[in-house]
Amino acid sequence: MKLNVMVCDVCKDRDREATSYRMTKQGKMISVDLCTEHAEPIEVLFEQVRASGVTPKRRNTRSAARVTTLEDIEKKKG
Numbered sequence: 001m002k003l004n005v006m007v008c009d010v011c012k013d014r015d016r017e018a019t020s021y022r023m024t025k026q027g028k029m030i031s032v033d034l035c036t037e038h039a040e041p042i043e044v045l046f047e048q049v050r051a052s053g054v055t056p057k058r059r060n061t062r063s064a065a066r067v068t069t070l071e072d073i074e075k076k077k078g
Contacts, residue, residue, distance in 0.1 A: 008035035 006018045009032050016035035021042055023030050034042070 010038040
């Protein structure tokens, strides 16, 4: 049996529940697991954004798959 335990990346305290956060700044992403104490600045920021009425924009990071039909391939062959 395998057991995974998520701990805060700052304090490493196994007795504290941790939450995963994923943030992006100018195309660079960071993912961290934080306990309530260490996540407080992020939660305050989230609450300020929510209270301001601003809707954070989500960018579609998935690129559309290019589909090529057999007919298109045959046309390219000439």
